[in-house]
Amino acid sequence: MLELSGKFEEAFDVYKSVFDTDYITPIARMGEIFPRGSEVDLSDFERNGLVNMELSVVGSHLLMAGDMIDSLGQKVSIGNSTTTNLELDDVDGARDFHEALSQGAIFCAQPSQTPWTSLWGAGLDRFGIRWMFNVILQN
Structure with a gap:
């Protein structure tokens, strides 16, 4: 079975190469939104997960992604x-x-x-x- 969790950064690095482009904004991680001691207790793996990344592709198309976080009840x-x-x-x-x-x-x-x-x-x-x-x- 293919594991999706934590794969968007790897995927977007491939897409960046395929479309010969770069990230529009800095990559934002879950740990920036939910730091240690906040109301949401994330594992280290989840804390490193992506909140948002943006990549310009063909023409004005924009790909945006973020990881799904089990502790937040998210599934894909x-x-x-x-x-x-x-x-x-x-x-x-x-x-x-x-x-x-x-x-x-x-x-x-x-x-x-x-x-x-x-x-x-x-x-x-x-x-x-x-x-x-x-x-x-x-x-």
Whole structure:
């Protein structure tokens, strides 16, 4: 079984490389929000968890994430938590992103033309995040 807890920083380091970009703001950790002795008693592992991180990707798309914290009653299920859809302008770029994010993927629908797009592809990456890529048909 794929473990999601504490994986967003690792995932975003991969996404940073794939999209050739950088973090927009400093990474914020749970320990900054809930320091030792606060009303919420977090483990050291949870205290190091992410409250927020932001990464600029294609165009004006912005990815934001934070870890789920067991002590706060948060749970996530792999594959149904979210789908990140990228609307792209060119087929080659979409294929490149799909290939990069498919490394070690759990599931991949290979990019292909559909009745509604010039190219569509999807996959569940090695971090349990589902991606879709669309290049819209030009009339």
